[in-house]
Amino acid sequence: MKILNTAIAYVRAHVALFSVLAVGVIALVWLLGSRGGGDSETLLVKRGDFLQEVSVSGTVIAAREVDLGFTQSGRVSRASGKVGDRVAAGALLAALENGDLRASVKQKEAALEREKTSLAIVKEGTRPEEIAIARSEVESDEVALRQAREALIDSVQDAFTNSDDSIRNTLDQFIDTPSTNPQIDFIVNDAELENRVENERRAAEVMLIEWQEEVGALAIATLSATVSNAQAHLSAISLLLTDANAALNKAVPTGSITQTIVDGYKTDIATARSSINSAISSLTSAITAEKSAVSALATSQKNLALKQAGSRPSDVLAQEADVKAAAADLLSAQAQLAKTLIVAPFSGLVTKMDVKVGEIASPNTSEITLMSQGAFQIESFVPEINVALLSLGDTAHVTLDAYGDDAIFEARVISIDPAQTVRDGVSTYRVRLQFDGADPRIRVGMTANVRIVTDTRENVISIPQGLLIEREGKYFVRVDRGGEGIERQVSVGGVSSLGNIEITSGLSEGDIVILSGE
Numbered sequence: 001m002k003i004l005n006t007a008i009a010y011v012r013a014h015v016a017l018f019s020v021l022a023v024g025v026i027a028l029v030w031l032l033g034s035r036g037g038g039d040s041e042t043l044l045v046k047r048g049d050f051l052q053e054v055s056v057s058g059t060v061i062a063a064r065e066v067d068l069g070f071t072q073s074g075r076v077s078r079a080s081g082k083v084g085d086r087v088a089a090g091a092l093l094a095a096l097e098n099g100d101l102r103a104s105v106k107q108k109e110a111a112l113e114r115e116k117t118s119l120a121i122v123k124e125g126t127r128p129e130e131i132a133i134a135r136s137e138v139e140s141d142e143v144a145l146r147q148a149r150e151a152l153i154d155s156v157q158d159a160f161t162n163s164d165d166s167i168r169n170t171l172d173q174f175i176d177t178p179s180t181n182p183q184i185d186f187i188v189n190d191a192e193l194e195n196r197v198e199n200e201r202r203a204a205e206v207m208l209i210e211w212q213e214e215v216g217a218l219a220i221a222t223l224s225a226t227v228s229n230a231q232a233h234l235s236a237i238s239l240l241l242t243d244a245n246a247a248l249n250k251a252v253p254t255g256s257i258t259q260t261i262v263d264g265y266k267t268d269i270a271t272a273r274s275s276i277n278s279a280i281s282s283l284t285s286a287i288t289a290e291k292s293a294v295s296a297l298a299t300s301q302k303n304l305a306l307k308q309a310g311s312r313p314s315d316v317l318a319q320e321a322d323v324k325a326a327a328a329d330l331l332s333a334q335a336q337l338a339k340t341l342i343v344a345p346f347s348g349l350v351t352k353m354d355v356k357v358g359e360i361a362s363p364n365t366s367e368i369t370l371m372s373q374g375a376f377q378i379e380s381f382v383p384e385i386n387v388a389l390l391s392l393g394d395t396a397h398v399t400l401d402a403y404g405d406d407a408i409f410e411a412r413v414i415s416i417d418p419a420q421t422v423r424d425g426v427s428t429y430r431v432r433l434q435f436d437g438a439d440p441r442i443r444v445g446m447t448a449n450v451r452i453v454t455d456t457r458e459n460v461i462s463i464p465q466g467l468l469i470e471r472e473g474k475y476f477v478r479v480d481r482g483g484e485g486i487e488r489q490v491s492v493g494g495v496s497s498l499g500n501i502e503i504t505s506g507l508s509e510g511d512i513v514i515l516s517g518e
Contacts, residue, residue, distance in 0.1 A: 050460035058380030096340035155286035166272035381428035462500035
């Protein structure tokens with residue numbers, strides 16, 4: 001019995017191939033039987049229609065079919081309809097007891113409306129009193145900014161005064177001709193350090209002159225540039241005083257410059273360095289305070305603009321978030337309620353109704369089956385030898401066993417599975433076809449005989465496959481040339497449903513092909 005089943009499966013899987021071979025044999029027999037005598041028979045090459053089909057069988061199925069059930073347990077309170085009823089999409093088919101869930105949905109709906117009302121109030125605008133307060137903050141921040149800038153100007157001026165005093169009064173105690181050709185008036189046990197101090201003092205003279213002019217013309221418009229320059233000047237002077245202190249540490253006492261005098265210079269330089277460091281710190285603090293004042297004023301101005309615009313975006317955003325949260329709560333309550341309902345996802349026919357009022361339903365159990373109507377498909381399993389010929393959109397001619405060969409229905413291929421399905425030991429691929437139109441005669445479960453048109457062309461040269469001579473991977477055909485038979489190499493294409501093979505090159509219309517000969 002197993003051997004018989006395997007044989008039947010093999011025949012079904014290769015039915016298209018057997019059909020092609022049978023037609024080819026019949027055509028060849030007809031050609032051979034048409035010889036009129038003589039040593040050979042011939043065939044006049046003509047162009048004609050070329051039709052390629054794949055014949056398979058299948059089963060009519062619904063385009064959509066779904067099993068429905070509850071997602072939680074409970075007692076059934078409602079069961080609508082029965083097997084055979086036609087229902088519309090969204091129709092309630094069954095329900096569990098859910099009074100508490102419905103009440104929760106109502107509460108969440110009320111909460112959402114309350115939050116929406118609050119949002120509307122927020123968007124109405126800011127009170128005049130709040131605008132007055134915001135305007136007062138702006139005015140206060142403007143005053144603070146003016147004061148901060150005045151303090152910054154004072155800090156720059158103080159920085160110049162301290163720098164000028166540190167160089168011209170303190171450092172120049174031991175510098176001869178400081179403004180023209182600075183020379184340290186004591187011996188330094190480091191010539192390179194001595195030269196560096198003298199060069200830095202020469203540069204400081206030019207810097208102090210330019211800085212004095214800049215401070216004298218100081219204005220709000222040029223404040224930023226002046227402050228940057230002041231920071232650079234203070235850094236240069238601090239470096240000069242540091243090098244001067246190092247030179248004093250390497251001073252060689254002499255009769256005119258005693259150690260006591262050098263120690264006095266050191267004390268004065270230390271005081272000057274401390275003064276410069278204080279100036280740097282004061283200027284940095286003043287810069288920070290000015291920037292903070294600018295930032296505070298910008299913030300208060302933005303707050304005033306927002307209040308004057310009618311409402312604060314932050315309040316609106318916060319309230320909108322509350323509205324979204326309330327909406328989410330409502331959706332959650334509705335989702336819990338939906339778990340107690342079975343609703344038709346599409347219009348169709350009820351084919352199973354196992355729900356009964358009063359019984360306890362189990363979750364994730366199929367209780368109702370709904371099948372779509374009017375749109376039917378054909379499910380077929382095509383052998384791997386033929387599936388490569390199929391493409392999405394291929395047309396097909398269908399007959400149903402229930403109505404015989406005279407009733408022909410049109411369909412087209414809508415899907416081809418990418419993975420194989422093994423049926424009776426044979427590799428096949430599931431193919432679905434959609435009927436072109438609704439027809440009341442079509443019903444689920446009917447057996448369908450399908451001829452899928454995979455290729456159709458006109459003016460094609462083709463000959464019976466049996467006339468091809470294959471040798472070393474090439475194909476030849478015997479043709480008559482001046483009464484003599486010769487072999488001509490040809491290129492071939494597909495095979496038609498009649499068993500003819502397409503000749504793409506090598507033969508022309510009017511050529512005579514020799515069928516047989518001695």
